[in-house]
């Protein structure tokens with residue numbers, strides 16, 4: 786019991802950090818590695834799609850923090866990385882992002898939220 790309170794406080798703080806990040810940045814990608822150097826094929830695919838669409842985004846490397854790696858899974862109630870957030874809303878992981886991109890829905894999600902893309906759907 787002696788350690789229960791500090792651990793709870795730490796969990797709260799990472800949840801608050803994530804909440805603040807996704808609310809204060811239009812597009813956030815929780816990934817393995819960085820946008821410049823992805824460390825996993827799934828994260829690399831999402832980076833490739835976002836770069837192709839041409840939308841600015843903030844990347845968070847979960848490999849740099851186990852607390853963030855587990856915290857984002859709890860925050861989204863989603864078991865894997867990568868995870869994409871747009872305007873504070875969880876969009877999905879690699880499969881969902883890829884399918885939305887192929888259907889033109891990802892680009893529409895950005896433009897409908899007032900986020901400029903360099904590569905709109907024709």
Ligand SMILES: N[C@@H](CCC(=O)N[C@@H](CS)C(=O)NCC(=O)O)C(=O)O
Nearest residue numbers: 825827864865866867878879880881
């Ligand atoms: N089907 C998933 C693929 C992503 C995936 O399976 N990620 C795994 C391996 S990189 C993962 O995050 N496992 C939990 C972990 O590494 O903490 C998606 O659409 O995003």
